[in-house]
Amino acid sequence: MKGVVYTLEVLFAAALILITLTFVFQFSPPTVQYDIPLMKEQGAQALAFMDSNYDMRKWVADGDILQLRSTLDSLLPDGLNSELVICRNECNAGLVPVGKSVVAVDYYVSSYNDEYLGYKLRLWMWR
């Protein structure tokens, strides 16, 4: 009988240790969020690429936001949501979700050929 009680005591002690371990190690240390800076870089590069390889400045000059958005969608990775607006100082973030990590990138478009524009493209991205 003593042996059984002793065994139960040992098991109880071991259980306490395990419970303690479980509580101590239940959460991994916070990992670095690689996707946030990557997202920002991808957005900036997609806008720069659109400027170099497509007629982006003309679309900005014409206010052709649909063309800009569809081209940008084809350049950004799948699974990345985005919202793009043409603005100057204040940019309307109406469609940007609340409660998510959102990355914003500004790309300034000062001119289109010999015409001064003074616009910027504000791109928001989230997963």
Place this chain on the structure above:
Amino acid sequence: MTSNLANQKGLIQTDYIIAIGIFILLFAFAAYFVNNYLLGLRESDRSWELSADAQSLLSMADFRESPAGWPEIISGPQMTMHFDGPDLGYNATASGSSYNASGRFGGGWSFSQGFVQVPAQINTSGGVTLEAWIYPNQNISTYSIMGKGPEHLEIQFSTATVRCIPTDGVYLDAAYHMQAGNWTHLACAYKPSATAKVYVNGQDMHAVSAGPNPTTTQLVGDSSPLLLGRRAAAGQEFNGTLDEVAIYNSTLDDGTIMSHAIPELRLERIGLAAKSKKYGIMVSNNKQYWRDQSVNVTDLVGEVVSADLNLSGNESVQVNDPDGVAQQIGISGTNVTFLANVAANRTLWYYAYVSEGPAPSTTNISGTDLITETVIAPEEITILDSSKIQTLMGSNYTAMREGLGISDFRIRLTDMTSLNSSSFGGDVPRRGDVVAIDRLVIYQNSTGGLRPGRLTVLVW
């Protein structure tokens, strides 16, 4: 008593089993959480390292080194002559040989029964090293790639032997079968009574002295021209390409020759970027742009557009229409010409890209010339240079990885239109941590055309 004990035993056994069950359950929970904790730590460390390597590699799209200098192969104050690029220098003249884009690093000089002649008195009294990258087109029994005067500074190949003849009657023979269709680095270092070596791809081939004179024979200066592509005596012409031919007035050490033969070992960074100028050309079919403003504006078909882009004749040029489609072009002096179709009262913007690289294929452009076009000052854009891409694709992966000191990697360049891709690097493992990052680029293809592409780096 016996009955109570039996009952107690049963009870005790039940408790015991329950306790063990709880214990196993707790153990499983503990193992699960601790494992997750450790896994998180491991992933965190490994991903960070791999991600940093991938980002570092991907920056190749931003960094540029000179086309001839990636990787830098030849250097050192002892260098007497170095032949690379379309301008050979040293008052050299080419006969039956030409510069083309297919060198070991960038362009090279191709020979077919021809040669390059260099009028030079070469001072090699302190020793000499001859060096070249060689690409034979055919397996010919005997040929020479260089020579001077009566068997001086000469390198010969026969079926199974490389022979270096630095001076009178000194034959340094190394057993090696040169394969057609491959680049081979060859070096020969000679200093009387001190050094008599032949290197193939950086390896000392332990050459033997097979000539009538011993390896104590002094080097001889002579005023006869140095020939590339054959020896001084007629015959033994080389059929193939030479690149990075160099003559040093001293004997290079083993390590230096190895680093010339496997330059990837010295790489600190890969840089593929080059600059391109992007010109906007406005073709406006409105009244004020007509040369003769007394006539009515009509649709223009086959209007010749001529734009002065300050061309020097050594650039790649591409003109895209407003839909991004490359146009047939002609080049006349500093101008590029092409045809445009513009409806009445419409304005179209064409874009011309001028970059370093191979000259474009041109055609004779003719048509009407009724309006005046406007060229906007160029903006500079970054592209991936075709010669550097070719150098990367032809590099030694293992040596490059060791030189860069990073994890295993694979670099892939995919054309966004045709989806054709070319890649370089190790085989991506099916299991394990692999970090992949990509970015959009404009790259120059082998004919100098600019294409949209996606550069992907995988690291594991």
